[in-house]
Every structure is written in structure tokens, then in C-alpha cells.
Amino acid sequence: MTFSRSIFPFLILLLAGKNIFACDCPDAKPLTKEFIQQNYPVVFYGKVLSMGDHDGKFFVRFKVIEPYIGKLTEEMEIVDPNSDCSPGFGEGQDWLIYARYVEYGKPGTNICTPSRKFFENDKDDFNITVRKTSFSEDKKFLEKEFGVQPFFVIDKEQELLSKRELVKPKGYGMVWMVLIGTFVLALFYYLFNKFFK
Secondary structure (H helix, E strand, C coil): CCCHHHHHHHHHHHHHHHHHCCCCCCCCCCCCCHHHHCCCCEEEEEEEEEEEECEEEEEEEEEEEEEEEEEEEEEEEEEEEECCCCCCCCCCCCCEEEEEEEHHHCCCCCCCCCEECCCCCCCHHHHHHHCCCCCHHHHHHHHHHHHCCCCCCCCCHHHHHHCCCCCCCCCCCCHHHHHHHHHHHHHHHHHHHHHCC
């Protein structure tokens, strides 16, 4: 009995430890052109338009104001971990986004990237303490090193093709598809044997 009582708190600490260290980020590296090019295929300055989830994944939609790196359209959706690792987006906020491609071919970011929110008052910006640069200094650096790129124009035909997805039928739809498929195969087999043997 005493053994189980003494191990119980240990198990709780062990399980809690997984969450404690889930977002243990490495030390912030200086933002050099080479470092950004090697690590972040999507970089832009934008405003949060909306947030929501699709199929269990949390997405943040941005109005892209200044595209720096990547094939960026005027509006972009990025994946947010929606956990302790989330940068903490809010509608209407301005952000510098540094992202990598994650699931669904969409870029994603978290608190371990250099992504940062614009603060009206520099005293509220904790990034200044961590990185020793202000939001406007980072923005000017990106403008100087990469320039503001033109938006990527999607070919309408290509866009329609990219939006075609295999939709898994729900409920009895799958059963009906299997039954119809089986019937068509049986009919084909019957006709083949009748006319070609």
C-alpha cells in the first residue's frame, strides 16, 4: 500500500514533465540572412484576419501585407499548434511570421521560431529582451535583405485542380460505394465469362 502511494506522485510528475518540456526552445540565434534562408521557406509581415480549426487542426488566416520569402498570396493560412507552443495569435494583430511547411502543405509556426507580434509600446515587447532587436528593426532587416516580393498569382485552372480532394464518404455512403463497386465487378465478371469464353 505504501509503495503505491509513494509511486503515485512520481507518476504524476513524470507525466506532467512531458508537458513542461514540450516547448523547451533552443537559445534564440541572431537573425542572419543565411539562417533565415536555411530554416524558414515562408516569411512575411501580415495581419491576423481569423482563426479556426478544420479536422482537428488549428489554422490562422492572415492578410499578407509584405511578402519576403515564399510563394505568398494576399491571404495565407498557417498551422498553429494551438497548445503551449502557440505564439498566441489574436484577431487584428500584426505579426512577422517565420514558418516551415508542415501538414497539408501549409506553413506552420510556433513559439520557437522568430515569429513576433507588433506591440504599440516597446516596453511590452519581451522579444526585445530575448533578441535585442525591436519589431521595426526586424522588419527593416527583412525589407533590406529580401525585399518586398510580388504576390504569387495562382492560375485559376491550377487552383481548381489543387482544391480537388478525395472526400471520404461518411456514414452509409462508404457501405453503398463498396456494394456498388462489388456489383459492378460481379456484373463485369459475369458478362466477360458469358461472351468471351
